[in-house]
Amino acid sequence: MNGPHKRLELWKEAMNLCKLIYRVSKGLPEDEKFGMISQLKRAAVSVPANVAEGAARQTKKEFKQFLFIARGSLSELDTLLELSRELGFEIENYYQETVEKLNKVNALLNGLLKSIG
Structure with missing residues (x-):
């Protein structure tokens, strides 16, 4: 499928962030498989997924709504990464790169939200 989202720099960068989070999560303790790891992956996947879904909608209002959901997931992801760091999980190798990508x-x-109006 060659959807409209694939032309968006936002979607491309969100996909890169998602792949980075999957790499980061490999360094977390196994006992966090159904806790922190699951939450990190879910929040990360939500960002490009909501951008894509919004881009496929018919109106700017609908698109903006999905972008706001993506922004919420991005904030959740930021919080989960900070918490992982504060809990002493081994994410230091990726932390700076992840924060920059976030x-x-x-x-x-x-910027996209502002341009839509």
């Missing part, structure tokens, strides 16, 4: 996706998301 900030980039957030800036693109806010």
Whole structure:
């Protein structure tokens, strides 16, 4: 499928962030498989998924609603990463890269929301 979302820089960067989160989650303790790991992956997947779903909608209002959901998931992801770090989980190797990617996706998301009006 060659949907409209695939042309969006936001979607591309959100996909990269999602793949990075999957790599980060491999370093978390096995006993977090159904806790932190699951939450991190769910929040990460939600960002590009909601961008894609919104881009396929008929109106700008609908698109914006899905972008707001993506922004909420991005904030959740930021919180989960910070909590993982504070709990001493081994994410330091990826932490700076992940924060930079989060900030980039957030800036693109806010820019797109602003441009839609």
